[in-house]
Amino acid sequence: xxxxxxxxxxxxGPVRDNDHxxxxxxxxxTAYERARQQLGKLKGxxxxxxxxxxxxxxxxxxxxxxxxxxxxxxNEDLAADQRVPPVFDGYRTDVRIFTPAKAMVARCNDDGTxxxxxxxxxxxxWGAATPKNLVSEGTLGCIVRKRGSVDPDNVYLLTNHxxxxxxxxxxKPNDGVYQPYKPRTFGTKVFTGNLLGRISADxxxxxxxxxxxxxxxxPPMDPPPHLETIPTTFDGFYVDAAAVHLDxxxxxxxxxxxxxxxxxxxxxxxxxxxxxxxxxxxxxxTDRDHVTDVRDIRTDQSVFGAQVFKVGRTTAWTKGLIxxxxxxxxxxxxxxxxxxxxxxxxVEFRYNVIEIILDPTTLNQRNCIGTNAFxxxxxSGSLVVDGQNRALGLFFGGGLVPDPxxxxxxxxxxxxxxVLDVLNIYIQTTTGTSHGAANATxxxxxxxxxxxxxxxxxxxxxxVSHRRAGRQTAPVTSPIxxxxxxxxxxxxxxxxxxxxxxxxxxxxxxxELQREIAYLVRSCxxxxxxxxxxxxxxxxxxxxxxxxxxxxxxPDQIDGVSRSQLLSxxxxxxxxxxxxxxxxxxxxxxxxxxxVANNHTIHDIIGALRENExxxxxx
Numbered sequence: 001x002x003x004x005x006x007x008x009x010x011x012x013g014p015v016r017d018n019d020h021x022x023x024x025x026x027x028x029x030t031a032y033e034r035a036r037q038q039l040g041k042l043k044g045x046x047x048x049x050x051x052x053x054x055x056x057x058x059x060x061x062x063x064x065x066x067x068x069x070x071x072x073x074x075n076e077d078l079a080a081d082q083r084v085p086p087v088f089d090g091y092r093t094d095v096r097i098f099t100p101a102k103a104m105v106a107r108c109n110d111d112g113t114x115x116x117x118x119x120x121x122x123x124x125x126w127g128a129a130t131p132k133n134l135v136s137e138g139t140l141g142c143i144v145r146k147r148g149s150v151d152p153d154n155v156y157l158l159t160n161h162x163x164x165x166x167x168x169x170x171x172k173p174n175d176g177v178y179q180p181y182k183p184r185t186f187g188t189k190v191f192t193g194n195l196l197g198r199i200s201a202d203x204x205x206x207x208x209x210x211x212x213x214x215x216x217x218x219p220p221m222d223p224p225p226h227l228e229t230i231p232t233t234f235d236g237f238y239v240d241a242a243a244v245h246l247d248x249x250x251x252x253x254x255x256x257x258x259x260x261x262x263x264x265x266x267x268x269x270x271x272x273x274x275x276x277x278x279x280x281x282x283x284x285x286t287d288r289d290h291v292t293d294v295r296d297i298r299t300d301q302s303v304f305g306a307q308v309f310k311v312g313r314t315t316a317w318t319k320g321l322i323x324x325x326x327x328x329x330x331x332x333x334x335x336x337x338x339x340x341x342x343x344x345x346x347v348e349f350r351y352n353v354i355e356i357i358l359d360p361t362t363l364n365q366r367n368c369i370g371t372n373a374f375x376x377x378x379x380s381g382s383l384v385v386d387g388q389n390r391a392l393g394l395f396f397g398g399g400l401v402p403d404p405x406x407x408x409x410x411x412x413x414x415x416x417x418x419v420l421d422v423l424n425i426y427i428q429t430t431t432g433t434s435h436g437a438a439n440a441t442x443x444x445x446x447x448x449x450x451x452x453x454x455x456x457x458x459x460x461x462x463x464v465s466h467r468r469a470g471r472q473t474a475p476v477t478s479p480i481x482x483x484x485x486x487x488x489x490x491x492x493x494x495x496x497x498x499x500x501x502x503x504x505x506x507x508x509x510x511x512e513l514q515r516e517i518a519y520l521v522r523s524c525x526x527x528x529x530x531x532x533x534x535x536x537x538x539x540x541x542x543x544x545x546x547x548x549x550x551x552x553x554x555p556d557q558i559d560g561v562s563r564s565q566l567l568s569x570x571x572x573x574x575x576x577x578x579x580x581x582x583x584x585x586x587x588x589x590x591x592x593x594x595x596v597a598n599n600h601t602i603h604d605i606i607g608a609l610r611e612n613e614x615x616x617x618x619x
Contacts, residue, residue, distance in 0.1 A: 213421020
């Protein structure tokens with residue numbers, strides 16, 4: 001399938017240039033939707049997008065409707081009704097060959113160990129079943145947080161789903177994520193690194209979402225030669241994303257945070273990210289290495305030809321150009337039948353993503369490892385930003401072969417807003433107030449929606465309802481009001497605890513970890529469900545009344561649930577979803593917690609701890 005270069009005029013008059021398109025975005029959008037419906041029905045067409053037109057061996061600055069085909073054919077080899085017209089509704093067209101892509105995890109470059117955990121550095125997922133000879137690196141994109149929460153320990157890293165969970169890795173939820181490597185020895189190679197956190201099934205997503213960020217069914221995976229049967233007007237946005245809670249005692253931000261034998265901190269920066277000198281107002285020097293805002297470009301015709309940037313563990317800092325948006329991409333996967341008789345080919349389709357090329361002004365038109373690509377293997381998970389450091393995409397892969405027409409390797413990124421919506425997160429930005437930024441006014445950031453405010457979005461983007469945004473979490477308990485007598489009684493209990501080393505250790509661990517425990521009870525659904533199903537709020541209320549002196553004992557059971565059952569279930573679930581320090585504390589104090597479950601008053605509990613201490617009973 002082919003199209004002749006457009007003349008200065010088309011069937012309906014002069015060809016509409018970039019200025020016309022940018023001045024009339026809704027008219028262009030309407031024509032694009034018609035092109036998807038009409039041109040998408042032509043034989044061999046696998047998708048319709050819009051972006052920069054390619055002429056000869058280079059991309060031009062002209063915006064065109066892009067028609068992706070399996071194979072280009074001469075016009076004379078096609079029936080008249082199966083040809084792509086050079087101009088559609090007054091807009092240029094360009095026929096592009098649909099090339100396979102690959103997920104970018106495999107190669108190595110910057111595998112340094114960092115005590116300060118930030119964007120652009122290497123991470124590796126590893127599980128008990130991961131092949132011992134496998135080295136699989138990806139990139140930590142940036143620091144993100146769960147929406148509607150300002151808890152200091154609400155700190156996550158953002159990367160790709162496929163960096164953490166693939167058949168090749170044989171990883172699963174609760175397996176570890178390390179920086180730079182899982183510590184191990186293979187042959188003569190010694191790998192070192194630190195555990196950052198663990199994979200949670202609730203915080204990974206791969207597939208398509210709708211405009212509100214809710215999952216939708218993806219097109220089925222079809223083997224060749226049936227590619228021509230795939231839909232060309234699929235509306236879902238492909239997302240390949242994951243968030244991992246950082247187990248770095250992150251509540252002590254700004255200070256060294258102990259995690260086992262290491263002292264790791266985190267930072268919302270991506271060093272050497274971007275921004276020219278001097279900085280455009282209102283940006284400040286402190287913004288240079290920070291993500292300033294979030295930008296939704298899903299229907300933005302102004303992005304073509306503008307530079308974008310990313311920092312990845314393989315190709316480091318690269319400069320690119322957005323060549324098209326809403327493009328189709330696919331990955332050719334292979335597997336062997338259980339009987340090992342033949343290899344099968346499966347094509348995974350990825351609709352409505354961002355297409356990026358390496359900026360032609362890059363020295364020698366090569367990145368630092370010598371390829372003509374915006375990103376390469378190992379860069380998966382990198383955050384893509386514009387010239388003002390506004391996040392607009394999450395890099396997930398690139399072409400297996402060069403684009404047949406231009407010779408450039410095409411890179412692909414998911415739109416950032418669907419990523420943030422489906423994971424219910426916001427980026428730790430500086431000044432911006434757009435949807436998904438820390439200071440968002442629509443409830444998709446750290447706080448609730450501002451009355452009368454709507455999301456700050458790119459011109460031409462139609463605001464949609466974001467039902468996942470602005471989720472507020474209630475405190476575990478209300479502040480406790482105490483009389484002077486009750487206050488003195490609580491202080492006396494505290495002194496009694498601290499007078500016994502065993503009880504003092506338990507008390508110190510609780511003080512250190514109480515904020516994380518409270519956060520998990522409020523914000524981690526499995527922990528919240530376990531807490532409520534096992535009558536945690538009721539037992540806590542009875543304990544408070546006992547400490548106030550308003551109840552002589554703590555009940556053994558409430559509605560058929562025992563205190564020992566509550567403590568045992570909470571230990572189990574917190575060990576799964578908590579940080580390394582919390583898991584170690586549970587292991588160290590679990591036997592002491594049994595004394596809490598089997599005694600009726602706080603004084604009996606302290607006495608039992610003191611007795612075990614004096615008799616040399618160990619936990």
